[in-house]
Amino acid sequence: xxxxxxxxxxxxxxxxxxxxxxxxxxxxxxxxxxxxxxxxxxxxxxxxxxxxxxxxxxxxxxxxxxxxxxxxxxxxxxxxxxxxxxxxxxxxxxxxxxxxxxxxxxxxxxxxxxxxxxxxxxxxxxxxxxxxxxxxxxxxxxxxxxxxxxxxxxxxxx
Amino acid sequence: xxxxxxxxxxxxxxxxxxxxxxxxxxxxxxxxxxxxxxxxxxxxxxxxxxxxxxxxxxxxxxxxxxxxxxxxxxxxxxxxxxxxxxxxxxxxxxxxxxxxxxxxxxxxxxxxxxxxxxxxxxxxxxxxxxxxxxxxxxxxxxxxxxxxxxxxxxxxxx
DNA sequence: AATAATTTTCCACTTTATTCCACTATTTTC
DNA sequence: GAAAATAGTGGAATAAAGTGGAAAATTATT
Numbered sequence: 001x002x003x004x005x006x007x008x009x010x011x012x013x014x015x016x017x018x019x020x021x022x023x024x025x026x027x028x029x030x031x032x033x034x035x036x037x038x039x040x041x042x043x044x045x046x047x048x049x050x051x052x053x054x055x056x057x058x059x060x061x062x063x064x065x066x067x068x069x070x071x072x073x074x075x076x077x078x079x080x081x082x083x084x085x086x087x088x089x090x091x092x093x094x095x096x097x098x099x100x101x102x103x104x105x106x107x108x109x110x111x112x113x114x115x116x117x118x119x120x121x122x123x124x125x126x127x128x129x130x131x132x133x134x135x136x137x138x139x140x141x142x143x144x145x146x147x148x149x150x151x152x153x154x155x156x157x158x
Numbered sequence: 159x160x161x162x163x164x165x166x167x168x169x170x171x172x173x174x175x176x177x178x179x180x181x182x183x184x185x186x187x188x189x190x191x192x193x194x195x196x197x198x199x200x201x202x203x204x205x206x207x208x209x210x211x212x213x214x215x216x217x218x219x220x221x222x223x224x225x226x227x228x229x230x231x232x233x234x235x236x237x238x239x240x241x242x243x244x245x246x247x248x249x250x251x252x253x254x255x256x257x258x259x260x261x262x263x264x265x266x267x268x269x270x271x272x273x274x275x276x277x278x279x280x281x282x283x284x285x286x287x288x289x290x291x292x293x294x295x296x297x298x299x300x301x302x303x304x305x306x307x308x309x310x311x312x313x314x315x316x
Numbered sequence: 317a318a319t320a321a322t323t324t325t326c327c328a329c330t331t332t333a334t335t336c337c338a339c340t341a342t343t344t345t346c
Numbered sequence: 347g348a349a350a351a352t353a354g355t356g357g358a359a360t361a362a363a364g365t366g367g368a369a370a371a372t373t374a375t376t
Contacts (some may be wrong), residue, residue, distance in 0.1 A: 019324065023364065027323060045171065050302035067284065073313050079209050084308045086210070087300055089283045094171050099365065101323075107172070177334065183353065188332060258357065259333080 010059060012124030017134055019119055024111065025103040029122050032106045032129065033102060046106060046131070048091045048113050052140070054123075055106070055114055055131040060094070062127055106131075168194045170215060170282030175292055177277055179280065183261040191260060194294065197259050204264060205250045206271050206288070210298065212281075213264070213272055213289040218252075220285055264289075 016029035036042070036059070045063035047056050058066070070088060074081040091113070095104040119134040132140075140148075174187035194217070195199070203221040218226065222226050229248060232239040249271075253262040277292035290298075300308075 015245075021325070025365090030322060073286070080308060080311055082207075082209050083300075084305070084312065086281075086288070086298070087282065087305050087308070089171070089281070089347090090299065091173070092171050092282070099367070100368095104172055105364070109173070133344095179334075180336080183355090185333060256356075261355095263354075 008128065009062065010040065011126050011150075012128070012129050014124045016122045017119055018122065019109075020116065021103070023105070024108060025105045026095040026120055028102045028104050032104065032122065032124065033097070042102075043094065043096050044104070046093045046095055046110060049130070052130075053133070053136055055110055057122075057129040057131055063109060076103050087146070164288065167220065169284050170287050171284070172282045173295075174280045174281065178274065179261070181263075182266065183241055184262045184278055186255045186260045186262050188279065190282065191255070194243060200260075201252065201254050202262075203252055204268060206268060207288070211272050211291070211294055212287075215253075215269055215280075215287040215289055216285070227289065250307065 004085065012032055012033075012035060014029075014031055016031060018026050018029065020026050033042070041054050041060055043060040045060060047058075049056050067088075070085075074085060076082055076085070090112060093107050093110060095106060097104050114133050115134045115136060116134070120138045121130075121132040121134050122139065123130040123132060160167040168190075170190055170193060172189060174189060174300050176184050176187065178184050191200070193236070199218055202215050203218060204213050204215050225246075229243075232243055234240055245257070249268065251265050251268060253264060255262050272289065272291050273294060274291045278294045279288075279290040281288040281290060281295065
């Protein structure tokens with residue numbers, strides 16, 4: 001069964017833990033599969049998060065939207081822009097769940113970057129999915145007080 | 159299996175490390191081959207990057223699009239334009255993966271220009287591929303903070 | 317509890333990368 | 347200009363990596 005968001009873009013919610021197989025692959029949780037539109041391509045772009053020890057996973061459609069927007073603002077004869085673009089593209093990978101059981105194969109380099117051992121958490125985060133080493137994911141929890149303090153730093157709603 | 163982008167132009171994403179053979183050739187990663195359109199010619203244009211110690215590799219179609227655009231902005235009776243064009247064309251090479259295993263042979267001059275030793279990284283960068291000496295590629299990483307600082311210098315979205 | 321669905325493990329197979337060698341063309345030297 | 351040296355090209359064999367499927371185990375559902 002498939003359920004999709006009003007504007008056609010999948011929204012990912014929930015946490016799923018999976019094990020890595022002998023070849024370094026992991027099964028993409030079926031709950032996330034079911035959230036995608038019927039026609040939507042099962043194809044994702046993955047990138048190391050800049051601040052946290054996790055990977056960000058976007059649908060290919062979401063990636064195209066984002067990257068086209070970024071590109072449109074760049075002048076490739078500008079040194080800083082060229083530098084920015086290289087970093088923007090660094091350590092990215094395209095993955096596609098296989099047809100049989102929906103396994104994805106993430107480059108070793110990226111798995112090492114987040115310190116993966118045996119188990120991995122897929123954490124739905126609306127327009128993206130975060131991928132964590134299981135142990136590390138629980139370490140990142142902050143206290144209720146810290147959360148409230150953070151919330152107070154947000155801008156007002158307009 | 160081949161997969162192509164909506165507008166027919168290949169988008170290269172991902173990093174692949176290959177070794178140079180005894181005659182200075184390197185195999186073009188099959189992942190990049192598979193991203194190209196079925197009819198698309200396996201033919202590329204390579205040039206030393208102006209800012210970084212790497213080579214830029216474009217599909218022939220992408221090169222034609224870009225160079226036509228540049229040309230259209232030039233007046234060849236203008237001394238500066240003529241000078242620009244000469245430099246724009248300098249040290250370019252056309253390469254074509256061989257039919258058997260997809261090896262390409264890059265002019266020694268260009269390989270020396272990026273300080274290649276034994277291993278080379280093909281780094282997908284959307285509309286182009288960057289070619290780096292392995293060691294140098296990792297040296298160019300910048301920190302998350304630097305990246306954010308760079309991002310802030312980019313023009314606003316229009 | 318039984319059935320269905322999903323996840324995990326295991327193994328076979330295919331594709332891709334690397335090394336090695338033989339052959340052809342081109343340039344250099346005598 | 348011929349012989350030698352060098353550079354370039356193509357192919358085969360081996361090694362490594364990646365892919366796909368079956369079946370067992372686990373979890374969820376009826």
